[in-house]
Amino acid sequence: MAAELPGRALPNVLITGTPGTGKSSTSSEVASITLLRHINVGDLAKEKRMFESWDDEYGCPVLDEDKIVDELEEMMSAGGNVVEYHGCSFFPQRWFDAVFVLRTDNTILYDRLSERGYTGRKLTENVECEIFQTILEEANDSYSPEIVYELRSDTVEQLESNVERIAAFVEQWKAAHN
Numbered sequence: 156m157a158a159e160l161p162g163r164a165l166p167n168v169l170i171t172g173t174p175g176t177g178k179s180s181t182s183s184e185v186a187s188i189t190l191l192r193h194i195n196v197g198d199l200a201k202e203k204r205m206f207e208s209w210d211d212e213y214g215c216p217v218l219d220e221d222k223i224v225d226e227l228e229e230m231m232s233a234g235g236n237v238v239e240y241h242g243c244s245f246f247p248q249r250w251f252d253a254v255f256v257l258r259t260d261n262t263i264l265y266d267r268l269s270e271r272g273y274t275g276r277k278l279t280e281n282v283e284c285e286i287f288q289t290i291l292e293e294a295n296d297s298y299s300p301e302i303v304y305e306l307r308s309d310t311v312e313q314l315e316s317n318v319e320r321i322a323a324f325v326e327q328w329k330a331a332h333n
Contacts, residue, residue, distance in 0.1 A: 163234030166328040167250050171243045172257035173285040175267040177308040182239035184318040189325045196240035213277050220245040244297045253324055254298050256291045257308040
């Protein structure tokens with residue numbers, strides 16, 4: 156069980172996974188159904204310019220993790236958040252009541268990322284990340300195993316099922332803590 160933040164009436168949930176596994180679609184739907192705040196960490200970093208540098212090799216900014224944690228601390232302490240990001244090890248363990256790792260078949264993932272314009276090393280390394288379960292291992296290494304859930308996200312039906320499952324978790328948490 157996560158070390159709970161005192162006084163919270165609503166849970167905090169992390170939805171993570173390799174790019175292309177459906178984090179944004181899933182987390183926005185969960186937030187809409189549960190009325191929790193949706194926090195897309197990548198969007199927050201862009202909005203607040205929370206980057207350390209630029210990675211020329213991957214053509215993307217490098218997140219300033221300390222600034223992100225500082226920015227989110229008050230919101231996370233209050234509870235009621237659905238956080239999405241493709242990494243999870245830098246978030247404090249105490250923040251989350253559940254960590255959902257979305258997984259996608261590597262062939263499906265390859266097609267999704269190609270459609271987004273991923274090419275070369277960026278495409279290959281993201282597919283390899285999924286093949287080697289990098290994000291799932293990161294979640295299991297960073298959080299208590301009883302709060303980490305692996306969910307398949309290959310189809311629209313699985314996405315809908317995942318949304319229902321996460322929303323049910325939120326409702327169960329609320330019932331148990333209020």
